[in-house]
Amino acid sequence: MTSHIAAPDPAAEDPRLLALRDLLNDERIAIRTGDFARLGDLVARKEKAMADMQALPASRIPALRNRIEENQRLIEAALNGFRSARSRIDQIAxxxxxxxxxxRNGQSQQISLDSPAIERRA
Structure with missing residues (x-):
């Protein structure tokens, strides 16, 4: 009978990796819930954690690469949403x-509603 032993989580081996993993999870939650004010604090903490990672061998970091890439995709999607909303607001305004x-020739022209050329009748 063979038993399957799960591979150890590389983040569990080093407190620096654990700290970065927790920060990435917090960042993901903040992005998904729209708590963008919280991201400023998380970015500063994440930058420090990433700087602490410089001392680790590169082979230890891929465990968190997927989390980092997912958060980047979420941030890009949120920014695209903001741009779309801003564009729509500008169109409405x-x-x-x-x-x-x-x-009568099918040529378009803009008429400013603030223009004195518009005659308003009561």
């Missing part, structure tokens, strides 16, 4: 300030 119309 522009539509309130002006109106696009077309003449």
């Amino acid at each position: 522009a539509s309130v300030r002006s109106c696009t119309t077309y003449d």
Whole structure:
């Protein structure tokens, strides 16, 4: 009968790896819950933890690479969402300030709603 022994978690062997793993988990939770104010503190702590990792052999770090890459993807997705929301807000704000119309030849023109050329009748 063969027994399957799970490979040890490399992060469990070194407190520096454990600290970075915990920071990456905290960062992931902050990103996924939208707690972006917390990221500033986590980034500073993560930079320090990464600096502490310089003394470790490179073979010990891949265990956390997936967590780092996942957090990077989450951050990029959040930034894309912010950009899309900002673009939509700008579009809505522009539509309130002006109106696009077309003449009989199909040419478009912008009319500013603040323009004195617009006659308002009561």
